Amino acid sequence: MASESLHPASAPSRRTVVAAVGAAGLAITLNACGSDDEGSTAAAGTALGKTSDIPEGGGKIFADEGVVVTQPTAGTYKAFSSKCTHQGCAVTGIANGVITCPCHKSEFSVTDGSVKKGPATQPLPEEKITVSGDSITLA
Numbered sequence: 001m002a003s004e005s006l007h008p009a010s011a012p013s014r015r016t017v018v019a020a021v022g023a024a025g026l027a028i029t030l031n032a033c034g035s036d037d038e039g040s041t042a043a044a045g046t047a048l049g050k051t052s053d054i055p056e057g058g059g060k061i062f063a064d065e066g067v068v069v070t071q072p073t074a075g076t077y078k079a080f081s082s083k084c085t086h087q088g089c090a091v092t093g094i095a096n097g098v099i100t101c102p103c104h105k106s107e108f109s110v111t112d113g114s115v116k117k118g119p120a121t122q123p124l125p126e127e128k129i130t131v132s133g134d135s136i137t138l139a
Helices: 014-033
Strands: 047-050 059-062 067-073 076-081 093-095 098-100 107-109 115-117 129-132 135-138
Touching: 047 059, 047 067, 059 093, 076 129
Parallel strands: none
Antiparallel strands: 047 135, 059 067, 067 076, 093 098, 098 107, 107 115, 129 135
């Protein structure tokens, strides 16, 4: 019985495999930092939460919906995209009247989404919400 030999040309080289894994990792990383889509990722009518969930002078990030809801003053609710306008990272913090991005430390106002500290130069895009009773939904 003749023995079969493996031909190196029929299997991918180690360099090819490493390059493919690296390219896949880069694609995943870039996708995690944001896409070209603007605004929220949730559909209109999506329930976000209760007004009691949003602290006065602060806010809450709804990561799955891609929205930040703030309450700059008692009974006034605002909503913005949670995607930083600098490089598309998701904002992760709200404190002392600002929404913060962890990637490059841009800060945005809870009142109007304007840039308080760069490197971002554009405000967070406003999102439309509806407050009915104690419920907040995307408009």
